[in-house]
Amino acid sequence: MDQPLIDADTIAAVATAAGRGGIGIVRVSGRNLSLFTQQLLGVDLKPRQAQLCSVYDEDSQLIDQGLALFFAAPHSYTGQDVLEFQGHGGPVVVNAVLRRCLQLGARLAQPGEFTQRAFLNDKLDLAQAESVADLIDASSIEAARCAARSLRGDFSQKIHDLVATLTSLRAQIETLLDFSDEALEFMQSERIAGKLTQLVAQLHAIDRAAQRGSLLREGIHLVLIGQPNVGKSSLLNRLAGEERAIVTDIAGTTRDLIRETVLLRGVPVHVIDTAGLQETLDIVERAGIERTWQAITQANLALLMVDAQNGVTEKEEAIISRLPVGLTTLVVHNKIDLLDMPVKTETNHHYISTKSGAGLTALSEHILSVAGWHNQSNGVFMARERHLQALRQAIVHITAAQQQEQALELMAEELRCAQQVLGDITGPVDADSLLGVIFSEFCIGK
Ligand SMILES: Nc1nc2c(ncn2[C@@H]2O[C@H](COP(=O)(O)OP(=O)(O)OP(=O)(O)O)[C@@H](O)[C@H]2O)c(=O)[nH]1
Numbered sequence: 001m002d003q004p005l006i007d008a009d010t011i012a013a014v015a016t017a018a019g020r021g022g023i024g025i026v027r028v029s030g031r032n033l034s035l036f037t038q039q040l041l042g043v044d045l046k047p048r049q050a051q052l053c054s055v056y057d058e059d060s061q062l063i064d065q066g067l068a069l070f071f072a073a074p075h076s077y078t079g080q081d082v083l084e085f086q087g088h089g090g091p092v093v094v095n096a097v098l099r100r101c102l103q104l105g106a107r108l109a110q111p112g113e114f115t116q117r118a119f120l121n122d123k124l125d126l127a128q129a130e131s132v133a134d135l136i137d138a139s140s141i142e143a144a145r146c147a148a149r150s151l152r153g154d155f156s157q158k159i160h161d162l163v164a165t166l167t168s169l170r171a172q173i174e175t176l177l178d179f180s181d182e183a184l185e186f187m188q189s190e191r192i193a194g195k196l197t198q199l200v201a202q203l204h205a206i207d208r209a210a211q212r213g214s215l216l217r218e219g220i221h222l223v224l225i226g227q228p229n230v231g232k233s234s235l236l237n238r239l240a241g242e243e244r245a246i247v248t249d250i251a252g253t254t255r256d257l258i259r260e261t262v263l264l265r266g267v268p269v270h271v272i273d274t275a276g277l278q279e280t281l282d283i284v285e286r287a288g289i290e291r292t293w294q295a296i297t298q299a300n301l302a303l304l305m306v307d308a309q310n311g312v313t314e315k316e317e318a319i320i321s322r323l324p325v326g327l328t329t330l331v332v333h334n335k336i337d338l339l340d341m342p343v344k345t346e347t348n349h350h351y352i353s354t355k356s357g358a359g360l361t362a363l364s365e366h367i368l369s370v371a372g373w374h375n376q377s378n379g380v381f382m383a384r385e386r387h388l389q390a391l392r393q394a395i396v397h398i399t400a401a402q403q404q405e406q407a408l409e410l411m412a413e414e415l416r417c418a419q420q421v422l423g424d425i426t427g428p429v430d431a432d433s434l435l436g437v438i439f440s441e442f443c444i445g446k
């Protein structure tokens with residue numbers, strides 16, 4: 001029987017995707033893996049040097065041969081000792097190596113636990129740790145690029161700069177509170193007001209970039225609605241690039257909701273094709289129409305399709321009057337080929353033909369722009385709802401601070417709150433850092 005490890009908090013997991021592959025990697029992280037490595041591979045590994053090793057089971061039967069890599073703490077992904085065994089990528093053999101690691105005292109890692117350890121050991125901040133998952137989950141090259149930039153620390157750096165500015169402002173306010181010299185007070189308040197205005201502008205710019213990053217992650221929820229036969233399913237098929245939905249000239253062809261995610265310039269657009277809205281006695285169709293109205297409540301954007309030959313009729317007006325207040329709606333006039341009409345765009349009205357494809361590029365661009373996606377993904381950070389909320393809360397606090405010129409204590413308090421919410425984006429703020437800045441920036445002995 002093998003000796004169990006002293007360090008019970010050693011974690012192990014298969015790092016490669018499930019299924020067959022060229023290589024399968026088992027990864028282990030713990031405070032001290034010397035004994036573990038000896039027991040698993042029968043060798044002492046030199047850090048950062050690939051070495052051909054064998055793994056045996058408890059009956060000394062060979063499980064696999066492969067390359068072992070050892071990263072000694074703190075120079076590893078998690079900041080602890082990390083061992084990676086790169087063996088043959090079959091599910092049975094990889095799981096047998098993992099089972100052997102568990103027998104030797106490691107426990108199965110929780111999802112994200114390696115990255116969590118990296119965060120706890122200051123290898124990554126919170127926003128970077130989140131971008132690791134976003135990079136892996138990226139559904140387009142644009143999303144991957146944004147996540148890679150956030151992982152490199154671009155987003156965190158912007159947040160750190162804002163937090164540093166806030167720290168310095170708070171320090172200046174503290175000094176004003178301590179020394180009542182009117183001339184100094186006036187000069188300083190002017191400077192502080194200027195900095196606050198700058199801060200708000202910076203926050204808005206970061207918020208816009210983060211919002212676009214969030215779009216790349218979350219996507220746009222788009223619902224196609226309109227009377228039967230106007231071409232909703234035909235548009236879905238065009239966007240999807242395949243015959244996803246049944247198209248016929250029979251009114252009421254689509255009954256159930258049909259969902260498809262398509263990528264427009266790397267932005268995931270979750271399209272829902274719906275049953276055409278009309279008065280009907282058909283029970284199935286009525287149930288479908290119910291679902292259409294439910295889908296509308298969950299959408300960010302609605303495309304109300306009409307037959308270009310008829311334009312917006314009373315029936316469309318009736319649909320529009322039932323749409324939720326605030327739902328952005330574009331009116332798409334389809335079948336312009338039947339009218340020999342050119343493609344055109346007028347504010348929220350698009351003229352297209354799903355049959356010929358005319359007008360679809362302009363429509364796609366418009367969908368992206370109303371959702372908030374402008375030009376390319378350069379300078380965009382991968383952001384989550386949590387980050388957007390923090391940025392907006394910070395804007396609220398700083399705007400409130402701007403209104404407290406006569407009450408510096410309250411201004412300082414608002415700035416403290418702004419700093420706190422921003423700090424939460426990358427990780428907890430170090431309370432001592434404020435004191436450090438106060439003493440280093442100002443000559444207290446004066
Ligand atoms: N000429 C022409 N016909 C089109 C165009 N788009 C769709 N159609 C035709 O219009 C008919 C209805 O198209 P669908 O896509 O099934 O319409 P729908 O809005 O999904 O209809 P329901 O599912 O019944 O609500 C089909 O015969 C299509 O071939 C177009 O741009 N030009």
Ligand SMILES: [Mg+2]
Binds near residue numbers: 233274276
């Ligand atoms: Mg349809």
